[in-house]
Amino acid sequence: MTPFREIRASRLADETGTLHKQADLAIALCYPSPYHVGMSSLGFQSIYRGLHALPGSSAERAFLPEDVAEARRLSDGLRTYESDRLVGDFPVLAFSLASELELAGLVTCLDLAGIPALAAERATHVRTFPLVVLGGPLTFSNPVPVGPFADVIVMGEAEELLPVLVQSLREKPDRETLTRDLAQRPGFYVPSLHGETPPPIAIADDNSLPAYSQIVTPHTEFGGMFLIEAERGCSRGCAYCVMRRSAGGGMRVVSPARLLSLIPAETRRVGLVGAAVTDHPALAEILRALVDAGRAVGVSSLRADRLDNEVVGLLARGGYRTMTTAADGASQRLRDQVDRHTQIEDLRRAARLCRDHGLALLKLYVLIGLPGETAADIDELARLALELAALAPKLSLTVSPFVSKRNTPLDHQPFEDIASLDDKLAFLRRQLRGRAHLSGDAPKWGWVEYRLAQGGFAEGLAAAQAARAGGGFAAWRRALSG
Numbered sequence: 001m002t003p004f005r006e007i008r009a010s011r012l013a014d015e016t017g018t019l020h021k022q023a024d025l026a027i028a029l030c031y032p033s034p035y036h037v038g039m040s041s042l043g044f045q046s047i048y049r050g051l052h053a054l055p056g057s058s059a060e061r062a063f064l065p066e067d068v069a070e071a072r073r074l075s076d077g078l079r080t081y082e083s084d085r086l087v088g089d090f091p092v093l094a095f096s097l098a099s100e101l102e103l104a105g106l107v108t109c110l111d112l113a114g115i116p117a118l119a120a121e122r123a124t125h126v127r128t129f130p131l132v133v134l135g136g137p138l139t140f141s142n143p144v145p146v147g148p149f150a151d152v153i154v155m156g157e158a159e160e161l162l163p164v165l166v167q168s169l170r171e172k173p174d175r176e177t178l179t180r181d182l183a184q185r186p187g188f189y190v191p192s193l194h195g196e197t198p199p200p201i202a203i204a205d206d207n208s209l210p211a212y213s214q215i216v217t218p219h220t221e222f223g224g225m226f227l228i229e230a231e232r233g234c235s236r237g238c239a240y241c242v243m244r245r246s247a248g249g250g251m252r253v254v255s256p257a258r259l260l261s262l263i264p265a266e267t268r269r270v271g272l273v274g275a276a277v278t279d280h281p282a283l284a285e286i287l288r289a290l291v292d293a294g295r296a297v298g299v300s301s302l303r304a305d306r307l308d309n310e311v312v313g314l315l316a317r318g319g320y321r322t323m324t325t326a327a328d329g330a331s332q333r334l335r336d337q338v339d340r341h342t343q344i345e346d347l348r349r350a351a352r353l354c355r356d357h358g359l360a361l362l363k364l365y366v367l368i369g370l371p372g373e374t375a376a377d378i379d380e381l382a383r384l385a386l387e388l389a390a391l392a393p394k395l396s397l398t399v400s401p402f403v404s405k406r407n408t409p410l411d412h413q414p415f416e417d418i419a420s421l422d423d424k425l426a427f428l429r430r431q432l433r434g435r436a437h438l439s440g441d442a443p444k445w446g447w448v449e450y451r452l453a454q455g456g457f458a459e460g461l462a463a464a465q466a467a468r469a470g471g472g473f474a475a476w477r478r479a480l481s482g
């Protein structure tokens with residue numbers, strides 16, 4: 001394995017926008033997945049900039065190592081990129097979590113840093129350990145399983161909570177006073193005081209939008225793109241989705257003038273990010289301005305019913321080669337049932353636009369295992385995929401199992417039997433062989449996600465056990481069945 005110092009030096013050399021600051025309060029900002037995942041997260045980047053911008057505070061990044069087994073063997077600690085300092089020497093560790101499965105990465109990072117993973121253990125230890133603060137998109141659905149590991153959890157959109165947190169960290173004399181004080185304030189969940197009932201999420205003022213990249217690096221999922229939020233939230237109401245309008249107060253759009261003014265002049269590649277970017281009423285205007293300036297563009301999410309000649313033509317001029325969109329429900333009946341409302345004709349049009357504008361690939365996301373799904377729904381999906389494969393230059397189907405999330409109308413719906421989901425995938429693979437590529441999350445990992453998405457403290461503790469037992473599925477099943 002390449003030593004951390006070499007990896008760090010080469011990655012820092014490839015970054016633009018890295019921040020360095022001497023401050024009274026230095027926070028280790030950790031991502032519980034490897035570097036290329038963490039640096040692809042606009043939320044993580046935005047918190048990094050936000051902490052640096054506040055008086056008296058700074059942030060240094062650390063990530064889950066790529067080779068966890070080797071990192072455990074070396075016992076060299078977890079170190080920051082900015083100064084190569086041990087994370088365990090910082091007064092505060094802040095983690096951003098995007099998904100349930102990152103809970104294992106959180107426990108591993110704390111283990112590598114030599115910090116007791118459980119907040120209760122840290123509180124009674126003779127040594128003083130850093131305060132562990134968690135936040136991120138996971139808090140929109142169910143942060144309770146991460147509760148046993150956190151001293152404080154920042155719920156929802158953090159922009160306006162950060163100054164409150166930093167001020168409290170700088171002023172409060174001891175941990176108990178600090179956590180008691182924060183527990184009284186909106187948006188802060190202190191699991192040792194609130195138990196398994198988190199307070200509501202915070203929604204930031206529209207003036208704090210948009211989030212945008214601080215550091216641009218080729219080592220991300222978007223390869224050197226400057227990312228910027230074109231909108232936040234979604235005005236639609238898909239019954240399975242935590243981003244639906246009721247969760248975040250609907251869609252909040254960023255004006256073209258504001259968005260374009262925040263893109264550095266030298267930027268050649270721009271990614272527009274948001275839950276529903278194609279619902280932005282001025283999307284064509286923004287794309288045209290970017291493409292006319294000779295910039296390459298990417299868009300994080302395309303709604304098939306919003307695609308037309310103009311938008312796809314601009315994307316193609318901006319170097320877009322893979323059209324990514326979602327059908328979600330396997331059949332029209334299921335899509336209507338879960339308020340997705342994408343029509344077959346929308347998907348056919350997307351496939352034709354892909355072909356007409358010379359794109360290379362249509363990538364379609366689908367959910368299987370929605371409540372009430374039958375073999376007839378899966379048959380319809382196979383027929384639709386074959387039809388789209390004939391219309392588009394190439395089709396790739398990404399199939400994921402439905403996982404019921406908190407704060408959605410489909411909360412508490414069961415997870416379909418893993419073997420039954422595997423059978424459906426095998427059927428689709430046979431039907432599409434040689435005509436379309438099929439990939440997606442294995443149903444067994446969907447089951448783990450489901451147990452955490454619907455779980456409480458006990459499931460979080462099981463995740464720690466699974467992470468320490470190697471993190472394989474057998475370890476998760478044992479831990480979650482115990």
Ligand code: SF4
Nearest residue numbers: 234236238241244275
């Ligand atoms: S699935 Fe997409 S369109 Fe539907 S509510 Fe969620 S973000 Fe909006």
